[in-house]
Amino acid sequence: MDRNPKGQFPKGTSGNPKGRPRKQPHPICDDQVRRDFFEAEEALVPIVIGNKREMIPARVAIDKQLIFKAVSGDPRAMAQYYKRKDRFVFEYVNQQLENLRIIVEGDDRLRQFPEDVTDEFKKALSLLKQSIDRHYYPL
Incomplete structure (x- = not known):
């Protein structure tokens, strides 16, 4: 590449003709998605029972929430619970x-x-x- 006496490139040309390489997306595979799902399922989340704060797995919290919604009369939650x-x-x-x-x-x-x-x-x-x-x- 030719430069002028100030070290600048001529107008319209770049010092990096190939340009910046594109960012490669992370490949998504079923095994990784499955591992991530089960790992997230076991993540501890805080809940309050009475005046006490407890840490329980996310799957347990989801089950408890489903039951609370079903008990409160939510028909979709009831159907999901019975299913x-x-x-x-x-x-x-x-x-x-x-x-x-x-x-x-x-x-x-x-x-x-x-x-x-x-x-x-x-x-x-x-x-x-x-x-x-x-x-x-x-x-």
């Missing part, structure tokens, strides 16, 4: 049924092949039997 409750009940019942299925299969294996079953299997089966909620009725 969430039904989903949790459904998942819980499915997990209980899956555990029962595994227990029945394990008992069948014990009856058919008692000599091939290890003590660890018997112990795991008894722990699974103890985990069954005998008093849970979703209705």
